[in-house]
Every structure is written in structure tokens, then in C-alpha cells.
Amino acid sequence: MLTLYSIIIMKKRFYKVLGYTFLILLVLTALFFYSIYVPSPDVDKSVNESVVIENPGNGFYKYKNNWLRKSQSGLYEMYVEGSPYEMGVINGKLSRQLVINQEMHFVEKLNEMIPSKVYINFLKYFVAWFNKDLDENISEEYKEEIYGVSQAASDKFSYIGPAYYRMLNYHAAHDIGHFLQELHMVGCTSFASWDKEQTDSSFIVGRNFDFYVGDNFAKEKIVAFMNPDSGYKFMMVTWGGMIGSVSGMNESGLTVTINAAQGSIPFKTATPISIVAREVLQYASTIEEAYQIISFRKTFVGQSFLVASAKDGKAVIIEKTPNETALFESDTNRIFCSNHFQSNTLKDQENNIKHQEESSTAFRYARMKYLVDSSGKLDPKQTAAILRDTKGPNGTSIGYGNERSLNQLQGHHSIIFKPVEKLVWVSTSPWQEGAFVCYDLNKIFGDNFDMKSDHEIIVDSLTIAADPFVHSNDFEGYVKFREARPVIEKLIKSGQNDDNQVEKFIQTNPEYYLVYQLAGDYYSGVKNGVKAKLNYEMALSKSIPWKSDSLSIHKKLKNLEY
Numbered sequence: 131m132l133t134l135y136s137i138i139i140m141k142k143r144f145y146k147v148l149g150y151t152f153l154i155l156l157v158l159t160a161l162f163f164y165s166i167y168v169p170s171p172d173v174d175k176s177v178n179e180s181v182v183i184e185n186p187g188n189g190f191y192k193y194k195n196n197w198l199r200k201s202q203s204g205l206y207e208m209y210v211e212g213s214p215y216e217m218g219v220i221n222g223k224l225s226r227q228l229v230i231n232q233e234m235h236f237v238e239k240l241n242e243m244i245p246s247k248v249y250i251n252f253l254k255y256f257v258a259w260f261n262k263d264l265d266e267n268i269s270e271e272y273k274e275e276i277y278g279v280s281q282a283a284s285d286k287f288s289y290i291g292p293a294y295y296r297m298l299n300y301h302a303a304h305d306i307g308h309f310l311q312e313l314h315m316v317g318c319t320s321f322a323s324w325d326k327e328q329t330d331s332s333f334i335v336g337r338n339f340d341f342y343v344g345d346n347f348a349k350e351k352i353v354a355f356m357n358p359d360s361g362y363k364f365m366m367v368t369w370g371g372m373i374g375s376v377s378g379m380n381e382s383g384l385t386v387t388i389n390a391a392q393g394s395i396p397f398k399t400a401t402p403i404s405i406v407a408r409e410v411l412q413y414a415s416t417i418e419e420a421y422q423i424i425s426f427r428k429t430f431v432g433q434s435f436l437v438a439s440a441k442d443g444k445a446v447i448i449e450k451t452p453n454e455t456a457l458f459e460s461d462t463n464r465i466f467c468s469n470h471f472q473s474n475t476l477k478d479q480e481n482n483i484k485h486q487e488e489s490s491t492a493f494r495y496a497r498m499k500y501l502v503d504s505s506g507k508l509d510p511k512q513t514a515a516i517l518r519d520t521k522g523p524n525g526t527s528i529g530y531g532n533e534r535s536l537n538q539l540q541g542h543h544s545i546i547f548k549p550v551e552k553l554v555w556v557s558t559s560p561w562q563e564g565a566f567v568c569y570d571l572n573k574i575f576g577d578n579f580d581m582k583s584d585h586e587i588i589v590d591s592l593t594i595a596a597d598p599f600v601h602s603n604d605f606e607g608y609v610k611f612r613e614a615r616p617v618i619e620k621l622i623k624s625g626q627n628d629d630n631q632v633e634k635f636i637q638t639n640p641e642y643y644l645v646y647q648l649a650g651d652y653y654s655g656v657k658n659g660v661k662a663k664l665n666y667e668m669a670l671s672k673s674i675p676w677k678s679d680s681l682s683i684h685k686k687l688k689n690l691e692y
Contacts, residue, residue, distance in 0.1 A: 168265050168295045171274045173215040178281050181216075183223050190584035191224050197581050198224035203558045203567045206350060207587060209574070211357035214271040218278020218373065221354075226282040228350050228370030233287055235346040236300070264298055267401040267428065271360075272408070275373050276301070283371070301374050301402040303343070305431045317533045317675075318389045319468050319494050320436045321516075322445035323508045326463040335438045335445060335547040336513040337387040338562065339367070339376055340538055348542045353556055355574055361412035363575045367543050367556055374404025375411055381575050382415035383440025383549035389467050391432035391449065392485035400430040400452065407435065417442050424448050425455035436467045440549040449473050464502055468495040490675035493523055493534040501536075510546050510555055510566070514594045517544045518562045528673035529642020530608040537562050539608060555594060563600045568592035611638035611645070622651050636665075643672035647683055659692035666690075 184192045191198045198208045208224060210217050222229060265273060276297050283293035290296055320337035342348075350369060357363045366378030379385040386407045406427045414420040420437045430452055438445035447458040449471050456475035459465075469491035471482045486492045501516045502508065519536045522528035531539050544557040544566070552571040558564035568589040573579060581587075599605050614635045621628055632652050636645045646669035653662035666687040674680045 168292070168298070170294050171215070171270060171277050173274055173277065177216055178219050178278075181219050181223055186584065188584060192581075193220055193224065195581075196220045196224060199584055201567070201588065202586060203565065203588065205556060205558060205567065206352040207355075208352050209355040209357070209581065211359075213359050214274040215278045217356070217358060218275035219281055220278075221275075221373070222279040222282030222371075225352065225370050228352065229279065229282045230284045230286075230370070231350060232347075232370040232372075233284065233296070233300075235344060236303075237287060237290075238346070239344050262398075264302065264399045264402075267399065268298065268301075268405055269409070272373065272405055273298075279371055279373060297371055300371060301404055302399060305403050305429075305433075317469065317490055317494065317538055318387075319498055319517075319536050320387045320389055321464065321466045321498055321502055322436065322438050323464045323502060324438075324444055326444075331548060331551055332507055333438070333440065333443065333548065333550050334508050334510065334513055335385050335387070335436070335549065336508075336517050336544070337377055337436070337546075338517050338536060338538075338541050338544050339387070340541040341376070342540050342542070345540075349559075351543055351556075353569065355571075356412075357575070358412060362415065363571075364411040365554060365569065365571060365574075366408075366411065367545060372404070373408065374402060375408040376404055377543065377545045378407070378411045379547050379549065379552070379554055379571065380411050380415070381552070381571060383552055384411070384415050384420065385436075385438040385445075385547045385549055386410045386420070387436045387467075387545070389434040389436065390469050391434050391451075391471050392469070392481045398430065400428040403429055403431065403433050403450075406450075410435070410437070415439070415441055417444075417446050421448055421455070421457060424450055428452070432471070434467050434469075434471065436465070438547065438549050440552075447472065449476050451476065466495055466499050466502070468492070468498065470495070488677035490533040493675070494536055496523060497521065497534075498536055510548070510553075510568075510592070511594055513546050514544070514555070514557075514562075514566050517546075517557075518597050518599070520599075522673050526673070527641045529639050529644070530604065530611070531639070531644075532642055532673060533675040534673055539563075553589075553592070555592070558596075560600065563597040563605070565596045566594035568594075607638045611635070611642070614638060615648070618648050618652065622648065622655055625655050627656055641672065643669045643674045643679075646672065647679075650683070650686065654686065654690060657691065659690045662690055663687065 181193055186192065189200045196210050198206065200206050206228065210221050212220065277294050280293040280297040283297065287296065317340045318338060322335040324333040352368050353365065354368050355365050362380040362382055364378055364380035366375040375386065377387045388403055388407050406424060406429060410420045410423050414423055417437055417439045424435055429450055433450045435448040435450065436445060437448055445465050447465060447467050449456045449458060454475060456473035458473040469489065470486045471477050476482060501519060505512050517536060520530055522532065522534050528534055539561050541561055544562040546555040546566060553568055555566040555568045557566050569587065570589050574587060618632060618635050632649050636649055639645050646665045650662045650665035650669060653665060666683050669683050670680065
């Protein structure tokens with residue numbers, strides 16, 4: 131007879147398997163989506179033919195005032211201007227190889243996660259129904275821009291669907307990843323600090339974007355400087371094919387970053403969060419204007435927008451669900467955001483309370499608040515140190531890569547804003563540990579800025595040096611942990627014996643619960659119940675970010691065969 135406990139575990143297993151499939155299918159619009167017709171925007175398609183990119187060499191690409199280059203920092207930098215379709219075409223042609231590479235990484239992830247074509251085929255019709263109205267929830271100008279970028283997509287993936295439809299769906303990837311938080315693909319953290327008495331250079335915003343769908347996804351980041359023919363100029367950190375924003379600041383000193391939050395289960399798509407954030411960057415200069423844009427748009431996942439405004443001299447969190455929009459303001463000169471709602475309107479919702487109890491969000495929030503509050507008046511260097519913090523509650527060691535850490539050593543990017551001064555720092559590889567390089571929007575968007583030839587545009591004197599941690603034995607061990615993990619998982623799946631390799635794996639990251647969980651799985655598979663028990667118990671003694679993972683280990687321990 132099934133117990134309530136076993137039903138819960140079975141349910142979680144089902145949703146985990148379904149979740150991975152659901153994510154990738156929504157991102158890639160599944161196989162065979164060629165049967166779905168999505169009309170392309172009505173644009174002057176001759177623009178596509180008129181844009182001819184110059185390549186002076188050494189990775190510098192140019193068209194009129196538009197350009198793409200690879201910085202010595204490893205970041206790609208791009209400037210694009212014009213009408214929506216024109217910006218899309220130029221963006222796509224400048225970054226064509228990056229667009230192709232990014233799609234290739236998605237397809238590789240599909241094959242890795244879901245090797246069963248039968249299972250994919252089973253869900254394709256459901257996904258087609260779910261996303262059928264996506265284009266109706268994106269404004270015409272952004273559809274035109276996405277269509278322009280899609281002209282650069284590879285024909286290699288036409289079996290998935292038309293390029294334009296694929297690109298539309300990729301913009302919903304972030305939302306689906308946030309909806310499926312239990313798959314551990316997200317754990318973003320952000321904060322802001324300012325002087326309540328005056329609007330000055332003390333105003334600073336820091337953020338870790340920890341959306342993770344594989345290492346390749348984060349290899350080719352683009353720092354994009356956008357000059358649309360309507361609205362404000364703005365910068366954002368993005369990737370090939372993405373015109374939405376997850377982190378950015380405009381020329382008015384308004385910044386937007388997004389953090390996942392728990393919401394109700396969606397039954398159809400709406401406006402992707404990244405498109406809403408893009409609209410805020412392009413058309414808002416104050417908190418009130420940002421609130422009006424966010425409240426007007428219909429979304430299908432819960433999200434927190436941390437919005438900082440130089441004009442208002444403060445930051446707020448605008449919380450969004452499919453049904454409500456709420457404004458959260460701090461009663462101090464600091465504000466903190468992880469992955470749960472804080473406003474009076476949304477904080478007491480059952481799923482929000484449950485999420486705080488069963489995930490890592492409350493732990494990261496507490497650690498972030500402690501570090502910020504104990505740092506006094508923040509400067510960029512202190513902010514970077516906070517974003518790089520790998521400790522758990524009370525500064526304890528909880529293993530590198532643990533989601534309870536602010537720095538999970540897998541994030542896509544970290545970013546620091548000074549809204550009043552229009553300065554922004556972007557992290558470089560590896561993760562937050564590389565140097566933070568600084569860009570001055572006053573200079574880049576100024577009338578006298580010239581990019582006729584390839585040259586560095588960062589403010590070299592304001593670079594924040596790489597974290598010394600990258601030269602430590604612990605960091606070397608963490609790198610070995612990441613390299614060894616797929617080998618151990620393959621060993622578990624095959625049932626082969628290699629105790630020595632498993633014991634070496636444990637030593638790469640000995641404070642992290644996951645090494646012991648995987649060791650327990652290995653020993654359980656080779657019928658060594660005694661060692662499996664020791665490792666499962668050791669895992670349970672460590673800091674486990676998700677209650678579902680703890681329950682899973684308890685069940686494995688209970689069902690051990692000796």
C-alpha cells in the first residue's frame with residue numbers, strides 16, 4: 131500500500147522527469163514544429179539584403195555605426211542602432227556565429243537530457259498547444275527585432291521549426307527555467323544600497339544571474355549597447371539571438387534585474403519576462419514608469435524585478451505573478467532580493483511560504499543581508515566580494531557549488547551598477563571569480579564616441595581584479611569536482627566497480643552534500659550497503675539546499691539492501 135511519503139516522492143520524481151522534458155521542449159519548441167505556422171512581421175525585407183558587414187580582421191565586425199568585437203577580457207561587446215527590424219538584422223549579422231553557437235548548445239542539451247525520441251514525440255502536441263499564442267503576447271517592435279535576428283539562424287536546425295518561431299520560443303527559456311526551480315537551474319541574488327539623504331555615488335546595485343543550462347551556455351556572453359530609434363539607449367548582458375534583457379541599465383540611470391519567484395502553475399504562455407525587462411530599460415526612467423510597464427504586461431511565471439532609479443535615488447522590488455503586481459519598498463536604505471516575494475500583497479501566499487521553507491532562497495537572503503549590512507558604505511570592490519561569497523549561513527563552509535551560497539560557481543554573469551554615475555561592471559570568466567571590467571555609459575553613448583577601428587572600451591583604471599580564490603587549492607578541487615561528476619554519474623548508471631575513483635571524487639569537494647549522495651548511489655548500485663549508508667548519512671549531515679533532495683536521500687537510506 132502506498133504511503134503519503136512514497137506518493138510525494140513518486141510525484142516529485144514524475145515532475146522532475148517531466149520538468150526537464152518540459153523545459154527543453156518549450157525552449158526548442160520540440161521536434162516537428164514545422165507544422166505550426168507563425169506569421170512573420172510585415173517588414174521591409176530589403177533591409178536584410180542592404181546590410182553588408184565589414185570585417186577589418188581580428189574579430190572586429192562593422193556596419194556603419196554598428197559594431198561587434200571581442201574584448202581582451204573575453205567578453206563580446208556590441209553596439210546596435212536603428213529601427214526594430216533594422217536592429218535585429220544588424221544584430222544577427224554581426225553576431226551570426228554566436229547565434230548559431232547558442233542554438234547548437236540548446237540542441238546539445240536537448241540530446242543530453244532527453245535521448246528518448248519517443249518521449250519527445252509524446253509531448254510535442256501538448257507543447258504546441260502551450261506555446262501557440264506566444265507571438266500574440268510580444269509587441270510588434272520586438273517581434274520585428276526578433277525576426278531580424280532570426281535571419282542569421284542556421285538552416286541546420288530547420289527540422290525543429292522555422293527560424294523565427296524558434297527564436298521567439300528561446301525568449302521563454304528563462305521563464306520556464308524559473309518555473310521549474312526544483313531542477314536547480316536558478317538561484318539568482320540581487321541587492322541595492324543608497325544614501326537616503328542624498329542621491330550620490332553611494333548608490334550601488336549588485337546581482338548574480340545564476341540561470342544555468344550547461345557550461346557552454348555561458349561561454350559567449352555579449353555586453354550589448356543598444357540605441358533604438360525610440361526610447362532610451364541602454365546596455366544589457368545577453369547572448370547570441372537574445373533581444374530580451376535579464377540585467378541592464380539605461381542612459382537615465384535606471385537599472386533592471388530579474389529574480390525568479392514562486393507562482394502558480396501556468397497553463398499557457400504569456401509575455402516572456404526578459405521582454406518585459408527589455409521594455410522597462412527602453413521606455414522607463416523612473417520607478418513609477420517601470421511599475422506601469424510591468425503591471426500592464428501579462429506574464430506566466432512569478433518574478434521579482436529589482437528596479438533602481440538614479441532619478442528617484444533608490445531601488446524597489448516590483449513583484450509580478452500571472453494575476454497580480456505588487457510594489458515592495460524597503461524602510462531602510464538597502465533592499466535585498468533572492469527568490470521569494472516580500473510585499474504585503476504576495477508574501478503570505480501559500481506557495482511563497484512553502485518555497486521559503488523548502489528551497490535555498492531564505493538562506494541566500496540571510497547571508498546576503500548579513501554581508502551587506504556589515505560592510506558599511508558599499509563600493510564596487512566590496513560589492514564584488516559579496517557577490518563572490520561561497521559561504522553558507524554564519525560563514526560556514528557548505529561545499530563549493532551549493533545553491534545556498536550567493537556564489538554558486540556556475541552563474542552566467544555577475545553585474546554591478548552605479549546608477550548615478552552611469553557605470554557598470556561585468557564579471558569575466560571563470561564565473562564571478564574573474565576580473566570585473568567597467569563600462570562608462572556616459573562615454574559609450576556620448577556624441578564623441580568613435581569606433582571606426584577596433585579598440586578597448588573598458589575603463590581600465592576601474593577594473594576590479596580577479597578573486598585570489600582562483601589560485602587556491604580549494605578552487606582547483608572544485609574544478610576537478612565538476613570534471614569528475616559526469617564520470618561518477620556514468621559509473622553509477624553502468625554499475626561498474628571503481629571504489630578508488632569514487633573516494634577521490636569525495637575529496638574534491640568534501641563539504642558538499644552532493645559528493646556523498648552520489649557516493650551513496652554508487653555504493654548502493656554495487657551492493658555495498660554499509661558504505662552506501664555511511665555516505666547517505668554523511669550527505670544528510672551537510673547543508674542541503676532543497677527539502678526534496680533531503681527527502682530523496684532519506685528514502686534511499688530507508689530502502690538500502692545489505
